[in-house]
Amino acid sequence: MEALDLVQKLVILSVCLYLSWRMIRYVWSFLDVEKDPLIVLVTGAAGQIGYALLPMIARGAMLGQDQPVILHILDTEPNEETLKGVKMELMDGAFPLLKDVIATTDVIEACKGVEIAIMLGGFPRSKDDNKDLIFQNVGIYKAQASALEQHADSNCKVLVVASPANTNALILKEFAPSIPEENITSLTRLDHNRALNQISENINVPVSDIKNVIIWGNHSSNVYPDGNHATVNTVVGHKSAKELIADDHWLNTDFITNVQMRGQTITKARRLPCAFSAASAVCDHMRDWILGTPKGTWVSMGVYSDGSYGIQPGLIYSFPVTCEKGEWSIVQGLKIDEFAREKMDALERELIEEKTVAYSYLH
Amino acid sequence: MAKDPVRVLVTGAAGQIGYALVPMIARGIMLGPDQPVILHMLDIAPAAEALNGVKMELVDAAFPLLKGVVATTDPVEACTGVNVAVMVGGFPRKEGMERKDVMSKNVSIYKSQASALEKHAAANCKVLVVANPANTNALILKEFAPSIPEKNITCLTRLDHNRALGQISEKVNVQVSDVKNVIIWGNHSSTQYPDVTHATVTTSAGEKPVPALVNDDEWLKSGFISTVQQRGAAIIKARKFSSALSAASSACDHIRDWVCGTPEGTWVSMGVYSDGSYNVPAGLIYSFPVTCRNGEWSIVQGLSIDEFSRKKLDLTAEELTEEKALAYSCLS
Numbered sequence: 099m100e101a102l103d104l105v106q107k108l109v110i111l112s113v114c115l116y117l118s119w120r121m122i123r124y125v126w127s128f129l130d131v132e133k134d135p136l137i138v139l140v141t142g143a144a145g146q147i148g149y150a151l152l153p154m155i156a157r158g159a160m161l162g163q164d165q166p167v168i169l170h171i172l173d174t175e176p177n178e179e180t181l182k183g184v185k186m187e188l189m190d191g192a193f194p195l196l197k198d199v200i201a202t203t204d205v206i207e208a209c210k211g212v213e214i215a216i217m218l219g220g221f222p223r224s225k226d227d228n229k230d231l232i233f234q235n236v237g238i239y240k241a242q243a244s245a246l247e248q249h250a251d252s253n254c255k256v257l258v259v260a261s262p263a264n265t266n267a268l269i270l271k272e273f274a275p276s277i278p279e280e281n282i283t284s285l286t287r288l289d290h291n292r293a294l295n296q297i298s299e300n301i302n303v304p305v306s307d308i309k310n311v312i313i314w315g316n317h318s319s320n321v322y323p324d325g326n327h328a329t330v331n332t333v334v335g336h337k338s339a340k341e342l343i344a345d346d347h348w349l350n351t352d353f354i355t356n357v358q359m360r361g362q363t364i365t366k367a368r369r370l371p372c373a374f375s376a377a378s379a380v381c382d383h384m385r386d387w388i389l390g391t392p393k394g395t396w397v398s399m400g401v402y403s404d405g406s407y408g409i410q411p412g413l414i415y416s417f418p419v420t421c422e423k424g425e426w427s428i429v430q431g432l433k434i435d436e437f438a439r440e441k442m443d444a445l446e447r448e449l450i451e452e453k454t455v456a457y458s459y460l461h
Numbered sequence: 462m463a464k465d466p467v468r469v470l471v472t473g474a475a476g477q478i479g480y481a482l483v484p485m486i487a488r489g490i491m492l493g494p495d496q497p498v499i500l501h502m503l504d505i506a507p508a509a510e511a512l513n514g515v516k517m518e519l520v521d522a523a524f525p526l527l528k529g530v531v532a533t534t535d536p537v538e539a540c541t542g543v544n545v546a547v548m549v550g551g552f553p554r555k556e557g558m559e560r561k562d563v564m565s566k567n568v569s570i571y572k573s574q575a576s577a578l579e580k581h582a583a584a585n586c587k588v589l590v591v592a593n594p595a596n597t598n599a600l601i602l603k604e605f606a607p608s609i610p611e612k613n614i615t616c617l618t619r620l621d622h623n624r625a626l627g628q629i630s631e632k633v634n635v636q637v638s639d640v641k642n643v644i645i646w647g648n649h650s651s652t653q654y655p656d657v658t659h660a661t662v663t664t665s666a667g668e669k670p671v672p673a674l675v676n677d678d679e680w681l682k683s684g685f686i687s688t689v690q691q692r693g694a695a696i697i698k699a700r701k702f703s704s705a706l707s708a709a710s711s712a713c714d715h716i717r718d719w720v721c722g723t724p725e726g727t728w729v730s731m732g733v734y735s736d737g738s739y740n741v742p743a744g745l746i747y748s749f750p751v752t753c754r755n756g757e758w759s760i761v762q763g764l765s766i767d768e769f770s771r772k773k774l775d776l777t778a779e780e781l782t783e784e785k786a787l788a789y790s791c792l793s
Contacts, residue, residue, distance in 0.1 A: 150484065153706050157490055183699030189631070190692065190707040192623035192714075194638035291523040299520070306525040360521065367514030374484040378522040 135166040135197045137251070139212040141242065142219025142260065143171035143201075144180040146370070151216070151377035152184065156193040160381040161214075162389060168198045172208035173219065205242060209249040214388075216380055217242065217270070220260025228318075229455055231262055236459045239266045243273035250277075255424075257383055258284045258414075259376065263317045264400050265452040267414040269460075271402065280425065283387070284400030286313040286321070286416040288372075288379035292360045293323040296353055297330075301342050307331040308339060312418040313398035314438070315445025316452075322441040323357040325349045327418075327432055336394075350437055391421045396429045407434060407442065413449045466497040466528040468583070470543040472574065473550025473592065474502035474532075475511040477702060481709035482547065483515060487524040491713040492545075493721060499529040503539035504550065536574060540581040545720075547712055548574065548602070551592025564594065564784070565791040571598045572792070575605035582609075587756075589715055590616040590746075591708065595649045596732050597784040599746040603734065612757065615719070616732030618645040618653065618748035620704075620711035624692045625655040628685055629662075633674050639663040640671070644750040645730035646770075647777025648784070653748070654773035655689040657681060659764055682769060723753045728761045739766060739774060745781045 138155055140148055148171070154160060155167060169188065173181045185201040202208050209215070219242075221234030239258075246254065254277065258267035263284040271282045290313045298305040309331070312324040326349070328339035343349060365371050386397050396418040403415040406428045419426040434442065469486055471479050479502070485491060486498055500519065504512045516532040533539050540546070552566035571590075578586065586609065590599035595616040603614045622645045630637040640662050646654040660671035675681060688695075696704040718729050728750040737743040738760045751758040766774065 149706060150481070153481070153485065153710055154488070157485070157488070157710075159488055159490075163494070179699045180701070183696050184706075186692070186696055186699065187704050187707040189627040189637070190620065190624045190696075190704070191710045192626045192637045193710075194636075197636065288521070292521045294523050295520045304528065305520070305523045360517070364514045364517050364521075367510045367517065369511065372518055372521075374480065375518040375521040378484060378488075378524070382523075 133165055135168045136161060136214060137168045137170060137212045139170040139172065139208055139215040139250075141172045141208070141215070141217050144173040144177040144184060145218060146373040147218050147259065147376050147380075148173075149184065150374040151218070151380055152188060153191060153193075154377055154381050156188060156191060156196040158195050159378075160384050162385070163195075166195050166197050168200070169196065170200045170202070170208045170210075170212055172202055172205060175203045178203050205245045206249055209242075209245045211249070211251055212246075213251045213254055214384060215246060215250060215254055215256045216384070217256065217258045217266070218260055220266060223261060228262065228452070232265060232452060232455050233459050235260065235262065235266055236269055236456050239269040240273045240460065243270045243277075246270070247274035247276050252276075253278070254281060255384070255387060256282045257380060258282070258400075259380060261317070262452060264414040264416070264449055265456050267400060268453060269456055271414070279402040282402065282414070283383070283426075284317060284414050284416070285376075285379060285383055286317050286398045286400050287383040288376050289313045289317060289321050289323060289357055290398040291375070291379055291382065292357050293325065293353070294328075296323075296356050297325060297328060297339050297343065300345075300348070300353075301330065301339070303330055303332075303342075309395045310418070311339075311398070312396075312432075313416045314442050315416050316449050317400065317416070318445075318448065319358055320445060320448060321358055321416075322438070322445060323354055324438055324441075325353055326435065326438065387421050387426060388424055390423070391419075396420050399426060401426060401428070404428070406430065407432075409442065409446050410450065413446065413453065415446070415449060464496055466499045467492055467545060468499045468501060468543045470501040470503065470539055470546040470582075472503045472539070472546070472548045475504040475508035475515060476549065477705040478549045478591065478708050478712075479504075480515060481705040482549065482712060483519060484522065484524075485709055485713050487519060487522065487527040489526050490710075491716050493717070494526075497526050497528045499531070500527065501531045501533070501539050501541075501543055503533060503536060506534045509534050536577040537581055540574075540577045543578075543582045543586055545716060546578060546582060546586055546588045547716070548588065548590045548598070549592055549712075551598060554593075561787060561791070564597070564787050567592070567594065567598055568601050568788050568791045571601040572605045575602045575609075578602070579606035579608050585610070586613060587716070587719060588614045589712060590614070590732075591712055593649065594784060596746040596748075596781055597788050599732060600785060601788055603746070611734040614734065614746070615715070615758075616649060616746050616748075617708075617712060617715055618649050618730045618732050619715040620708050621645045621649065621653055621655060621689055621692075621748075622730040623707070623711050623714065625657070625685075625689050628688055629657060629660065629671055629675070632677075632680075632685075633662060633671070635662055635664075641727050642750070643671075643730070644728075644764075645748045646774050647748055648781050649732065649748065650777075650780065651690050652777040652780045653690060654770070654777055655686055656770055656773070657685070658767065658770060659750075719753050719758060720756055722755070723751075728752050731758055733758060733760070736760070738762065739764075741774065741778050742782060745778065745785065747778065747781060
């Protein structure tokens, strides 16, 4: 009978579909393999920021909970014992994502195959003289540029933290011409996060509800935190932070100096420089660069300028950027008022001066 | 719907372990990436400014999970409403100090903190004591906070446990995540007994017992044990500072496994209130192999204890009994 025939066919079809689905799932489960580990270099790893940063990387805070890593930790010979101690502690952490640790004072061994390089190492500021700081660091960054260019992975992403970060990054770029210029960045995410927090405290809103501040220019004592385009996530949607703060004078004075002086304020209180907030900003910078910024959100990164916003090309200058598929792009078309224009230009001049000073030491 | 924030207290928060630990907590490493937290940080008056500096760094890091920070030198404010308490603060041993002096200082600290916790912490607050002598500090805490359930007071031996895993993984040349079920028995001191009798390595051909894979009983009974026991000293020698990073990390592991549960087939080591299991005297805080489920630990029962291990278990129990007597003598 036709009806019975149809039912029979339907039953057989259902059973076949079910079995096929089970088989596909079974085969698929074999494809659930772990990702290949990413090789991450941290220079100056025996120092304080390194000590805070390395467990964050080992726990997946930089690259995600499913991304295994191999750490290359580099420091100078006087710090070799300390570096060994750090390696011992990393082993003792029994971190599931940490597949290996290479602790070395040999820059070539350190740079081999690295896909991500975090440059914490540099000569610390000893006098209140920026020229001196540049002088001490140009040699270091020229040498490291060379090692990275020859031994790192061709698409290695670089983040320079050691002061003077923007100029160190520029030296790195100039002496590693085969590293794509968009792959060399400097850290201004710490200032960016500090700016978010200043606004959060001013209007008493959780910091995770605030976004789109901008850090323009140089990570120096003249850094310009710009709150004009920042927004606050409220129950009625995104509101302008500037309107909610309702105090343009504060935005153009205390807000700026608070962010500029924050490092000093903390160092005075702790009697030690900031370490874990810098380390955390490093993780944020890298994570957003590689995994992408959330929709509608930008972050601040020191990047190779291309003339955007009238800033001279060929500097490492902090801009608002969005990130997608492992690439950053400068947010275009933001309105710049007179006050901001002046600040941004002053920082451009500062960076040009630093560049000139750096080059004078190289020739 | 976002979860309600959990209040986590860290005492001695201005110190090195505190500095390593608080960003880990704020990142969700201790309680999970979807668990908001409010940090309570306590230290003594001389460290108030440094503590404030740590608070500034915490807010500067713009951690999405961190819903509030209380930085205080007042134990009552610090303990109010806390659900998890990590006791890193204590009196460190200084050069020339006798054991009795260190014990005496710490006994009074832990007696008064017991009081503050008992009166002001949330019901069912989970406590982890890290500051040395960890086991005995935890015992004092328990004795002077009788309304805190005894099973809620633990001490840290997860650092030694993780160190033991690391040593085995290096010896056998496997990933540390493939080694499990070592045991740290007893006191977090030089009499601790790292025991791999029941440890296994996960291979492509299933789980293999560690003693067979290592194939060097001599090393397992001597070099391995002393390496784990003395690891802390080795790190101080290399770094010139004590092992803050790994201690903080293991404190996160201890709390996370306690609260979120241990994976199937895996146990961990925790210093817990002894109930007489394995013929260990009851009423000590002694490190045992435990599994955790639904926020509660239970001692793994029925593991065979050979003669060598028996002696070690008893030795560390003796030391703890002695420490308990010393602590009580400081109180009278």
